[in-house]
Amino acid sequence: MMEDRLRLKFPHLKYMLSFMLTLTVLFSTDVLCQEKTTILHSYSSDGLTLTRADTLQIFTGNRQYWPDGSKITVYMLNSDAPLHQRFSREHLRMFPYQLDRLWNQMTYSGQGEPPRRVKNEMELINAVTNTPGAIGYATETGITKYSEWKAELQ
Numbered sequence: 001m002m003e004d005r006l007r008l009k010f011p012h013l014k015y016m017l018s019f020m021l022t023l024t025v026l027f028s029t030d031v032l033c034q035e036k037t038t039i040l041h042s043y044s045s046d047g048l049t050l051t052r053a054d055t056l057q058i059f060t061g062n063r064q065y066w067p068d069g070s071k072i073t074v075y076m077l078n079s080d081a082p083l084h085q086r087f088s089r090e091h092l093r094m095f096p097y098q099l100d101r102l103w104n105q106m107t108y109s110g111q112g113e114p115p116r117r118v119k120n121e122m123e124l125i126n127a128v129t130n131t132p133g134a135i136g137y138a139t140e141t142g143i144t145k146y147s148e149w150k151a152e153l154q
Contacts, residue, residue, distance in 0.1 A: 037087045038143065040128045041135040043070070055091050058135055059115075060099065061106040066133055074115035075127045075136035083121055087137045122146055 039055060041048075043066050050058075057063035064072055077084040079096040088096045106112040118124045121142040128136040129146075138146075 034086055035139045035141055037083065037090055037137045037139060039091065039135065039137055040125065040143070042128055042131060043072075043133055043135070052091065056093075059092055060102050061112045064112055070133045073131050073134040075124050075131075075134055076115040076117055077121070077124060078117055078119075081120075083137070083139065083142075091137070122149070 039050060041050070045067065048067075054063070058072055059074060059076075061074075066072055079085075079100055085096050088094055088099055092099065103112075103114050107114045116127065118127055121138050122145070124136045125138050125142060125146040128134040
């Protein structure tokens with residue numbers, strides 16, 4: 001009887017509650033599953049600390065050389081990769097499409113070379129560690145898996 005009265009007063013209550021529950025599950029799962037990204041670089045310098053401003057300048061193509069004058073090689077995943085999207089939001093505080101636009105503008109105006117794109121996190125870590133002056137990003141888990149894989153090869 002009480003249920004019937006509630007149904008008459010709020011006919012969409014059931015749908016609203018299920019929608020709110022779905023949103024809660026989606027957002028909480030998204031937050032719990034995301035591991036923070038870490039900046040990797042192979043620039044050999046004692047005590048080099050990259051600030052957020054340094055990272056932003058490098059990954060948007062505004063800084064192309066390390067302090068010693070050597071060229072910076074930027075490695076990135078494709079824009080649709082979840083890790084790239086997370087990195088863009090966390091470290092650069094921009095959307096991947098905004099980053100793509102900046103790089104397209106730099107490339108087509110002749111002011112810089114586009115970042116080198118790789119297929120997955122393992123390739124990115126491998127490229128950064130094997131290219132002098134390279135920079136990229138990865139998760140702690142990805143770095144650990146890469147280290148274990150390298151140890152198995154030797």
